[in-house]
Amino acid sequence: MSIKGKTAVAGVYEHPLRWAPHKTQYQIMAESARGALEDAGLSIKNVDGLFTSGVSGMGIVSLAEHLNLNPDFLDSNSIGGSSFVSHTAHAAAAIAAGYCNVALILYGSKWSSDRFAIGTGGASGGDPSEQFENCYGPTTVGDYALTAQRHMYEFGTTSEQLAEIAVTMRKHASMNPYAKFRDPITVEDVITSRVVSSPLHLLDCCMISDGGGAVVVTSAERARDLKKKPVNILGAAEACYHTSAGVRDLTNAAAKQSGPKALERAGVTHKDVNMAMIYDSFTITVLVTLESLGFCKKGEGGSFVQNGRIGLGGALPINTDGGGLSSNHPGMRGIFLVIEATKQLRGECGERQVKNCNLAMVHGTGGTLGLRHSGASLVLGV
Amino acid sequence: MAEEKKYKKPIPRIDEENRPFWEACARHELYVQKCRSCGKVFFYARAFCPDDLSPALDWVKCSGKGKVYTFTVTQQNQSAGFRENLPYIMAYIELDEGVRMLTNIVECKPEDVKIGMPVEVTFEDATPEISIPLFRPAR
Numbered sequence: 001m002s003i004k005g006k007t008a009v010a011g012v013y014e015h016p017l018r019w020a021p022h023k024t025q026y027q028i029m030a031e032s033a034r035g036a037l038e039d040a041g042l043s044i045k046n047v048d049g050l051f052t053s054g055v056s057g058m059g060i061v062s063l064a065e066h067l068n069l070n071p072d073f074l075d076s077n078s079i080g081g082s083s084f085v086s087h088t089a090h091a092a093a094a095i096a097a098g099y100c101n102v103a104l105i106l107y108g109s110k111w112s113s114d115r116f117a118i119g120t121g122g123a124s125g126g127d128p129s130e131q132f133e134n135c136y137g138p139t140t141v142g143d144y145a146l147t148a149q150r151h152m153y154e155f156g157t158t159s160e161q162l163a164e165i166a167v168t169m170r171k172h173a174s175m176n177p178y179a180k181f182r183d184p185i186t187v188e189d190v191i192t193s194r195v196v197s198s199p200l201h202l203l204d205c206c207m208i209s210d211g212g213g214a215v216v217v218t219s220a221e222r223a224r225d226l227k228k229k230p231v232n233i234l235g236a237a238e239a240c241y242h243t244s245a246g247v248r249d250l251t252n253a254a255a256k257q258s259g260p261k262a263l264e265r266a267g268v269t270h271k272d273v274n275m276a277m278i279y280d281s282f283t284i285t286v287l288v289t290l291e292s293l294g295f296c297k298k299g300e301g302g303s304f305v306q307n308g309r310i311g312l313g314g315a316l317p318i319n320t321d322g323g324g325l326s327s328n329h330p331g332m333r334g335i336f337l338v339i340e341a342t343k344q345l346r347g348e349c350g351e352r353q354v355k356n357c358n359l360a361m362v363h364g365t366g367g368t369l370g371l372r373h374s375g376a377s378l379v380l381g382v
Numbered sequence: 383m384a385e386e387k388k389y390k391k392p393i394p395r396i397d398e399e400n401r402p403f404w405e406a407c408a409r410h411e412l413y414v415q416k417c418r419s420c421g422k423v424f425f426y427a428r429a430f431c432p433d434d435l436s437p438a439l440d441w442v443k444c445s446g447k448g449k450v451y452t453f454t455v456t457q458q459n460q461s462a463g464f465r466e467n468l469p470y471i472m473a474y475i476e477l478d479e480g481v482r483m484l485t486n487i488v489e490c491k492p493e494d495v496k497i498g499m500p501v502e503v504t505f506e507d508a509t510p511e512i513s514i515p516l517f518r519p520a521r
Contacts, residue, residue, distance in 0.1 A: 132483065136486050141458070370452075
């Protein structure tokens with residue numbers, strides 16, 4: 001069974017706030033739900049599938065309660081920042097299987113105003129692997145830095161090449177009125193910003209913001225009669241990479257397993273892709289993901305991201321909203337990848353619109369490249 | 383008045399699967415495991431082979447030698463035990479036995495650590511039950 005073309009993204013909403021100490025997390029989710037349902041021309045009464053992550057263990061039930069919903073299908077798959085890309089794919093599968101008709105995917109967070117040190121706090125958990133790791137001071141930044149250092153060693157990747165990614169995201173953010181950081185930066189600015197965990201500098205790292213968003217998925221048939229141009233869900237796949245019992249190649253991401261499958265399921269190839277939304281927790285995340293997805297050969301990511309290729313007007317524009325590096329990153333940003341890709345495919349992006357945008361690839365990475373992470377790939381098209 | 387705790391970093395929790403590993407560390411010995419049925423050598427400690435799920439395993443005493451596979455010098459960590467000891471080197475070591483383990487490199491200036499550098503194990507006694515395997519430049 002294939003889900004290709006059976007479902008579509010019918011509504012999206014990105015919460016405009018990046019700093020929301022005066023709101024609650026569930027309020028941000030409710031406001032996002034209202035926005036995405038209005039965008040689709042649907043009502044909360046139509047929702048019969050609910051998806052979220054970043055809540056407590058049974059938080060999805062509390063969320064249903066907060067919205068006074070009694071959905072037929074619930075999924076709070078929590079695989080890190082990629083969760084919401086995964087939810088979009090799961091929603092498509094659930095709708096194609098007849099388990100629900102209108103799926104609402106929600107995210108809300110106040111990790112900035114709650115002062116949650118997601119990148120530079122210590123790790124303390126009860127998982128088996130953590131008993132062999134947390135005593136050594138892994139941080140989110142440090143875990144990604146392990147991959148960056150190895151990539152530089154094996155392939156000669158440079159800090160300047162990584163910086164090019166941050167510079168490009170900032171340029172895109174300057175065209176996004178809601179982006180948190182909009183002032184231009186240079187490669188020099190990035191490589192002279194302080195080192196957080198070598199070789200990653202402050203400007204190699206995404207921000208921590210507040211925020212949230214919502215995505216509405218329904219059947220392609222129903223989407224045709226709704227307010228906005230449907231954005232078809234064409235293919236999806238997931239994967240996870242971990243320490244592999246002590247032998248994993250740290251320069252590969254789970255995207256290597258999920259990306260080619262998602263493209264194949266969509267019946268398209270890399271050269272058909274007009275733009276990509278690639279989770280940019282760090283500059284190295286983008287570089288390794290591009291290689292792992294197969295947009296360039298392994299080891300060639302450094303030169304691939306140079307000379308404007310990943311900028312607007314380049315061969316493969318990436319993160320046209322400015323990404324987590326410059327627009328927003330409220331702890332997890334998978335939902336914004338789906339939202340921006342949808343807006344691009346509808347042609348709603350104004351100054352930052354990718355010309356003739358018919359096919360977008362989305363890839364979310366959750367967790368860390370250096371220890372363990374999930375990958376969720378999604379191909380969307382009009 | 384209670385004496386201030388000297389060791390502030392997270393202390394590994396001994397469980398039914400990893401107990402022999404940590405008991406060996408308390409004796410300042412480093413072990414990995416090998417599957418009797420398929421020969422797979424693996425890290426971290428488990429009660430079964432992660433390749434074929436066989437419970438028949440041998441503990442293999444490591445030489446304690448290895449090479450740096452990758453590393454990072456962490457300048458910022460806000461949690462107890464680390465914020466007092468910045469910067470520190472976190473690294474994956476490829477052990478001579480063929481598997482990689484996360485660790486800290488000690489007795490080494492941050493600017494001196496290099497990928498491929500030979501290192502050897504040393505232990506830090508965190509509690510009477512737990513000693514943490516660390517690595518230093520090979521002598």
